Amino acid sequence: MDGLRALPSVDRLLSLPQAAGLIDRHGRRAATDAMRAALDDARAELRAAGGAAPDGAAIASRAAAALDAAAQSALRPVLNLTGTVLHTNLGRALLAEAAVEAAAAAMRAPAALEYDLASGRRGERDALVAPLICELTGAEAATVVNNNAAAVLLVLNTLAEGREAIVSRGELVEIGGAFRIPDVMRRAGVRLVEVGTTNRTHPRDYRDAITPDTGLLMKVHPSNYRIDGFTASVPAPAVAAMARDAGVAMLNDLGSGTLVDLTRWGLPAEPTVRQAVAEGADIVTFSGDKLLGGPQAGFIVGRADLIARINRNPLKRALRLDKVRLAAIEATLRLYRDPDRLAERLPTLRMLTRPRDDIAAQAQRLLAPVAAMLPDYRVQVVECSSQIGSGALPVEALPSAALAFSGDTGDAPELLAARLRALPLPVIGRISDGALLLDLRCLPDDGALLGALAAR
Numbered sequence: 001m002d003g004l005r006a007l008p009s010v011d012r013l014l015s016l017p018q019a020a021g022l023i024d025r026h027g028r029r030a031a032t033d034a035m036r037a038a039l040d041d042a043r044a045e046l047r048a049a050g051g052a053a054p055d056g057a058a059i060a061s062r063a064a065a066a067l068d069a070a071a072q073s074a075l076r077p078v079l080n081l082t083g084t085v086l087h088t089n090l091g092r093a094l095l096a097e098a099a100v101e102a103a104a105a106a107m108r109a110p111a112a113l114e115y116d117l118a119s120g121r122r123g124e125r126d127a128l129v130a131p132l133i134c135e136l137t138g139a140e141a142a143t144v145v146n147n148n149a150a151a152v153l154l155v156l157n158t159l160a161e162g163r164e165a166i167v168s169r170g171e172l173v174e175i176g177g178a179f180r181i182p183d184v185m186r187r188a189g190v191r192l193v194e195v196g197t198t199n200r201t202h203p204r205d206y207r208d209a210i211t212p213d214t215g216l217l218m219k220v221h222p223s224n225y226r227i228d229g230f231t232a233s234v235p236a237p238a239v240a241a242m243a244r245d246a247g248v249a250m251l252n253d254l255g256s257g258t259l260v261d262l263t264r265w266g267l268p269a270e271p272t273v274r275q276a277v278a279e280g281a282d283i284v285t286f287s288g289d290k291l292l293g294g295p296q297a298g299f300i301v302g303r304a305d306l307i308a309r310i311n312r313n314p315l316k317r318a319l320r321l322d323k324v325r326l327a328a329i330e331a332t333l334r335l336y337r338d339p340d341r342l343a344e345r346l347p348t349l350r351m352l353t354r355p356r357d358d359i360a361a362q363a364q365r366l367l368a369p370v371a372a373m374l375p376d377y378r379v380q381v382v383e384c385s386s387q388i389g390s391g392a393l394p395v396e397a398l399p400s401a402a403l404a405f406s407g408d409t410g411d412a413p414e415l416l417a418a419r420l421r422a423l424p425l426p427v428i429g430r431i432s433d434g435a436l437l438l439d440l441r442c443l444p445d446d447g448a449l450l451g452a453l454a455a456r
């Protein structure tokens with residue numbers, strides 16, 4: 001057991017030149033613990049296998065590797081090459097630079113969040129963004145909360161607690177992550193009245209269901225699915241008219257919603273918030289981090305008297321936004337004042353509108369260098385379809401291009417996918433038809449992928 005005796009002491013390890021950097025990065029306590037653990041490992045290996053003792057430098061670099069790995073942020077940046085632009089599990093929208101800067105500035109210094117600089121008195125935090133939201137949507141008033149789920153909860157609770165809300169069966173959606181409209185309604189203290197059938201709902205279905213207990217008529221954008229074939233639904237203006245006749249409010253939950261007409265960029269049509277407001281909804285709700293391309297948030301726009309009631313609900317306090325997100329929202333919304341440059345400045349729109357030819361050219365450029373880095377796999381450029389994601393325009397596909405990897409064994413694509421997820425900057429693709437696809441739509445530049453693959 002000469003090897004064991006040759007092992008250095010912890011003190012000796014801590015006096016090595018490498019230790020200084022380790023102590024500097026992680027503190028003396030953590031560095032000492034890591035050295036001790038690396039030493040224990042070396043001792044165990046010697047006992048098991050014998051041989052010569054590793055030198056101090058080798059043990060210290062093991063300790064450094066373990067400590068640096070453990071110090072990585074739990075929220076790891078990744079390369080999203082799944083082909084889904086607004087990927088909920090990968091954090092949905094990327095913020096525009098202007099929004100990132102505004103959020104960072106709000107984090108660093110005090111800001112007039114609820115402070116009226118003219119009078120020196122208390123102000124309203126919503127006043128920071130409400131005028132902009134109204135300008136961009138044509139709504140009379142607006143407020144913002146934590147996310148669209150919170151927006152729906154707050155609106156239902158304020159306008160229909162203890163009463164009934166009428167919804168078409170065809171619109172009782174589950175959004176994913178187990179967010180189900182019926183569950184939210186129950187938690188809001190609202191009794192759900194389902195009308196129509198899954199595929200067909202008519203105006204008389206709503207009319208027959210309206211009673212003195214009705215508190216609200218609701219329309220929900222069937223975000224993540226589409227009913228095709230023998231179908232009928234009641235358009236928003238007709239639902240709004242029936243609500244008006246009954247003397248109750250009409251809520252239109254748009255889900256993603258968009259502030260601009262996406263067909264302008266050749267994208268599939270999606271109802272704009274302005275249209276939903278113009279169609280007579282008393283309240284419209286939509287997300288901040290879906291097509292809008294901002295931070296997680298829920299927007300509530302509509303009639304001023306109803307927004308005032310919503311703001312007086314004590315739940316509003318529990319669901320309100322902090323200064324960081326308000327700053328990011330304001331900066332994001334400002335970009336919409338110049339639609340001509342929106343696709344350049346808003347990452348979500350930039351990625352959604354990236355031309356197929358541009359993506360295919362990038363795939364051709366990357367083919368040879370990537371193939372050289374992963375010699376165990378066959379790589380080729382293939383055509384594929386990207387998705388918008390987050391329930392927006394679910395069946396519309398965006399033509400794109402991918403690097404497709406296959407191997408000699410059936411599980412090769414899964415194994416490669418796992419290897420790429422284990423990189424220091426994980427690369428996330430998708431498996432399709434027995435191949436691992438890296439859809440390049442959301443790849444910022446060639447170097448990002450080559451750098452990630454090189455860091456093995």
Ligand SMILES: *Cc1c(COP(=O)(O)O)cnc(C)c1O
Nearest residue numbers: 147148149175223255256287391
């Ligand atoms: C996505 C979605 C929601 C939930 O929005 P979050 O911002 O994720 O909370 C609610 N309703 C519809 C129709 C949606 O598409």
